[in-house]
């Protein structure tokens with residue numbers, strides 16, 4: 277009888293331990309999942325409609341500068357990189373030099389980006405044209421939603437650019 281009772285207690289304790297384990301697994305999973313605020317922080321919506329021709333903006337997305345330039349008729353079109361919204365072309369790129377990561381400066385008169393660190397240059401589409409940068413500035417994943425640019429979401433327009441690159 278005493279043995280049976282111990283068995284029962286053992287089983288009961290085992291059961292509690294299993295349930296406790298399951299609860300702690302759920303608790304652990306919860307703490308591993310990104311918080312809703314972190315998920316939301318992965319996306320940034322920018323309304324492009326107020327931008328004027330030639331206007332340049334820098335926004336911060338996932339801690340990085342992202343350049344947005346509304347191209348003018350004088351700026352060369354680049355089918356492989358231009359983000360087309362309505363009938364306007366935009367250059368959208370992560371504003372970090374592909375040489376060693378400095379932040380290039382937009383020079384509106386010369387219609388180019390200049391990197392002060394080692395003299396690298398990029399055209400208005402973000403393509404490297406001079407100096408040590410080995411490749412164009414990176415285009416972040418984006419989606420077009422009406423006149424809005426949603427950074428961080430992979431839309432069909434982004435997929436098309438990546439496929440052409």
Ligand code: FES
Pocket residue numbers: 373374375376377378391392393394395396407408409
């Ligand atoms: S970091 Fe830009 S040219 Fe070197």
